[in-house]
Amino acid sequence: MSISNGRIGRRTVLRGGAALGATLAMPGILRAQTPEAIKVGILQPVTGTLAQDGELGRTGAEHAIKAVNDAGGIASLGGAKLEMVFADARSTPEGGTAAVEQLQSDGVAAIVGGFASPICLASSQAAARYDLPYIVDVGVSDQIVSRGLTNTFRFAPGFGTCSKTAIDNLVKLNEAAGNPARTVVLVHEDGLFGSGLAKLMAAELPKHGFEILDTIAHPTPARDMSNVALRIRSLKPDLIIPSSYYGETVLLMRTLHQQRVEPKGFYSVLNGAASNMRFVKEFPEVADLDMDCNHWHDPRKDEAQALKKSVEDAGGLWAYNIPLNYSCVKLLADAIDRAKSTEPKAINEALAASTFEGHIMPYGPTKFENGQNTGARPVSLQVQEGEIKVIYPEEFANAKPVFPIGG
Amino acid sequence: MRSSLRPYLPVLALGVLLALAPLLLTSNVALNFLAVTLIVSLAAQGWNLLGGFGGQFSFGHAAFFGVGAYSSAIWQMRFGLDAWTGLLVGTAMGAVTGLVIGFLAFRAGLRGSYFALVTLAFAEVFRVLANSSEVTGGAAGMLLPLKIGAGNLQFSDRATFLGLVVALTVLVLGLVQWIRGSRFGAQLVALRENEEAARALGVDVLAVKLKAIGLSGAITATAGVLYLQYFLFIDANIAFGTWISVEVLLAAIVGGLGTVLGPVVGALALHGLGELVKAAVGQLPGIDLAVYGAILVVAVAFLPGGLVGLARRRAAPRQVRKAEPEGGRA
Numbered sequence: 222m223s224i225s226n227g228r229i230g231r232r233t234v235l236r237g238g239a240a241l242g243a244t245l246a247m248p249g250i251l252r253a254q255t256p257e258a259i260k261v262g263i264l265q266p267v268t269g270t271l272a273q274d275g276e277l278g279r280t281g282a283e284h285a286i287k288a289v290n291d292a293g294g295i296a297s298l299g300g301a302k303l304e305m306v307f308a309d310a311r312s313t314p315e316g317g318t319a320a321v322e323q324l325q326s327d328g329v330a331a332i333v334g335g336f337a338s339p340i341c342l343a344s345s346q347a348a349a350r351y352d353l354p355y356i357v358d359v360g361v362s363d364q365i366v367s368r369g370l371t372n373t374f375r376f377a378p379g380f381g382t383c384s385k386t387a388i389d390n391l392v393k394l395n396e397a398a399g400n401p402a403r404t405v406v407l408v409h410e411d412g413l414f415g416s417g418l419a420k421l422m423a424a425e426l427p428k429h430g431f432e433i434l435d436t437i438a439h440p441t442p443a444r445d446m447s448n449v450a451l452r453i454r455s456l457k458p459d460l461i462i463p464s465s466y467y468g469e470t471v472l473l474m475r476t477l478h479q480q481r482v483e484p485k486g487f488y489s490v491l492n493g494a495a496s497n498m499r500f501v502k503e504f505p506e507v508a509d510l511d512m513d514c515n516h517w518h519d520p521r522k523d524e525a526q527a528l529k530k531s532v533e534d535a536g537g538l539w540a541y542n543i544p545l546n547y548s549c550v551k552l553l554a555d556a557i558d559r560a561k562s563t564e565p566k567a568i569n570e571a572l573a574a575s576t577f578e579g580h581i582m583p584y585g586p587t588k589f590e591n592g593q594n595t596g597a598r599p600v601s602l603q604v605q606e607g608e609i610k611v612i613y614p615e616e617f618a619n620a621k622p623v624f625p626i627g628g
Numbered sequence: 629m630r631s632s633l634r635p636y637l638p639v640l641a642l643g644v645l646l647a648l649a650p651l652l653l654t655s656n657v658a659l660n661f662l663a664v665t666l667i668v669s670l671a672a673q674g675w676n677l678l679g680g681f682g683g684q685f686s687f688g689h690a691a692f693f694g695v696g697a698y699s700s701a702i703w704q705m706r707f708g709l710d711a712w713t714g715l716l717v718g719t720a721m722g723a724v725t726g727l728v729i730g731f732l733a734f735r736a737g738l739r740g741s742y743f744a745l746v747t748l749a750f751a752e753v754f755r756v757l758a759n760s761s762e763v764t765g766g767a768a769g770m771l772l773p774l775k776i777g778a779g780n781l782q783f784s785d786r787a788t789f790l791g792l793v794v795a796l797t798v799l800v801l802g803l804v805q806w807i808r809g810s811r812f813g814a815q816l817v818a819l820r821e822n823e824e825a826a827r828a829l830g831v832d833v834l835a836v837k838l839k840a841i842g843l844s845g846a847i848t849a850t851a852g853v854l855y856l857q858y859f860l861f862i863d864a865n866i867a868f869g870t871w872i873s874v875e876v877l878l879a880a881i882v883g884g885l886g887t888v889l890g891p892v893v894g895a896l897a898l899h900g901l902g903e904l905v906k907a908a909v910g911q912l913p914g915i916d917l918a919v920y921g922a923i924l925v926v927a928v929a930f931l932p933g934g935l936v937g938l939a940r941r942r943a944a945p946r947q948v949r950k951a952e953p954e955g956g957r958a
Binding site: 267268272299309313314315318319322325326338342343346347349350362368369411412413414415416417420519556 | 631655656657659660661664722756759760766767768769772773774859860861863866872913914917
């Protein structure tokens, strides 16, 4: 350094200035080479009563973003990477709305998630103010896609489709086994999903020769299921159909198990527990042979199996939220790629015209009508030997149904 | 003239501050935060009138909040009538519900924890009814169609809606301030301090309590209608859920029981600090809720007069120590 007599020389200043200039200019040069990351809003309830589901959803989204980025990012935008901006919906519609505002101000290109119907309804509406694309991951209420919002897309099946498929599969299952089940008790949580489903079941099942012995509602959260179990024991139904969230279903099943209530089958619809590996792992005896009609990944797809393995290897538990959110983020990435833009309008148009096949659900190419993916369908599952297996539809079932239990 | 306006100065000052918000704030995050917080604070003002001034602690103000929201929703969706009259109908139904619950509870002489439990029970009964009745949409709730337009009380920008919420908040603040200085207000405080003594002095206790619960119900119901118009969706757990009963109680207690500005200050402090912490700490989920809880513990333990009481004590320590004008006894 040419510092003489404690003073800085002219050349040093020039050299230093040049070096400084080059350093400051570097990020600009780097930016020019790598396109700016595309912010994707991931909205999940990770505090409050739905925290468990929110974490599962986040896991799915994280894996998808990593997968898209590892595969080179968004090709049409020069390989731009996706960047996750996470927001907590706090298990309430207000929380979801506040999160949407935050995500919008953070400059996200689109939002994926919501989980519960009330959150999805409020959040997608808040996003609609900006025409911000919103992909609903789960929210089964059919009101979500009946409002004419051009920014809202639901990749998964809604309530109507799920309950219809569930009833069809149940009838098929019962017929295949020689109609062993004739009497049914419906147990449901008293919210949007449980009540709606129970009402539908109570109307539809008698048409197929089932007799509904009782319909028992319980609140969420419920801390005790003894009375429900006792009532069921006295009714001795062939089939128990629970429509509840995780905690309550686990409680109900455990109480029934303790009280030695042994029906010919448990068949739930969109249940919080019967398709959750946590239940299967924590209470294997109770969970064994439970059936559920729910969202599930396509077991034939290698990508789905690889994702499942990766989640489980990392110590995580597998539930439908993961493949759904994974697929939704990939669906969005595909739309951005085809839109060649991160403008909301362009992404919305690309989503509306989407025929995306690169997802890991058993749906076929996406086709949206009024924001609903018309090819979406649930599957029937059964817990067998500590694993959750697909039993219907036959074309990609990986196990035969065990029904009636002990029969 | 000057002296008669003087008590309204704090209300005016807060009103001006709040009124500036929709004009100055451009961030929708902030506008949304303020709108939701002020809706809660409006509901809390209703609670404070009955609980703070009148000493009748309700644990079930969700009953009024929900009645307001559902009445307006039914008015609009089942009868096809407009949202502005829906606001009035919701408010009126809140008052009627208040009068009915009040008549049943107060005439039976229920006080203190018994009154609190009865209100809680009413809110729960309403929740179960709304959850199972066809008129209220059952468990699916009620979804107002998105039709943006001032006539439908739906605004394309959040600032306009916030303006409406601010206007109603200030209006109610003014009303409560007026009540505080009125004969009715004095009677209300008298029966809070000693019901028997008030009765002995000729206060018609039942009439005063009924007036208070009617007004309280109307104010909280107005907040319910605003919630509906803002989110356009309610279900039984949102409208009649315990969350709102607890929120209003907390806002009033933290802000200052029986003070005019208490509920607004309390709601802003509780929600605002939570948000600030969330922004500062970032990704740690639930940290704002932890702070919310901590503030509550501190407020209950160390601030018997709430935040407003603290500000007063700081401003005039000697006077407060001597007189404890209001809200000192929680």
